[in-house]
Amino acid sequence: MSATLIPVIVVIxxxxxxxxxxxxxxxxxxxxVTDSSGVAQxxxxxxxxxxxxxxAFSTSVAAGxxxxxxxxxxxxxxxxxxxxxxxxxxxxTPPAFFPSTGITVTPVAAAVAAAASVRKA
Numbered sequence: 001m002s003a004t005l006i007p008v009i010v011v012i013x014x015x016x017x018x019x020x021x022x023x024x025x026x027x028x029x030x031x032x033v034t035d036s037s038g039v040a041q042x043x044x045x046x047x048x049x050x051x052x053x054x055x056a057f058s059t060s061v062a063a064g065x066x067x068x069x070x071x072x073x074x075x076x077x078x079x080x081x082x083x084x085x086x087x088x089x090x091x092x093t094p095p096a097f098f099p100s101t102g103i104t105v106t107p108v109a110a111a112v113a114a115a116a117s118v119r120k121a
Contacts, residue, residue: 005060006092012046012055012070021081024074029055031071035090036064045073063092 012029020026028045035041041059048054071083108116 004063004092006063006090007058007060008090009056009058010044010068011053014048014055020074022074022078024076024078026080027073027075027077029070029072031057032069033059033061033066034068035061035066037062061090063090065089 010031010033012031028047030043030045032043033041044057044059046055046057050056065087066089067085067087069083069085072080074080
């Protein structure tokens with residue numbers, strides 16, 4: 001991707017515990033982020049033991065519309081339940097600058113003025 005990337009944090013909300021439909025133990029949640037470039041990032045496997053925040057990770061995305069898909073997996077790699085998807089629009093942080101807020105003109109001696117360099121735009 002040649003676009004400017006914007007750092008983001010992805011957090012997965014987890015519901016109350018329920019039995020797995022196939023009897024195999026839960027292993028992880030696979031999370032895939034696709035940004036406006038249309039390229040899916042490699043899957044991130046969350047187990048709830050992430051630090052400093054469980055069920056969360058950071059990544060960078062190109063500005064624009066993208067999506068995140070989360071799929072719960074059992075210990076055999078099989079999908080548990082139905083994957084969920086969330087669209088997002090990342091506008092990024094607009095460029096910032098320090099605006100001019102005033103001008104001061106101060107009289108000085110001729111020698112000081114002659115010694116000062118003049119800068120032209």
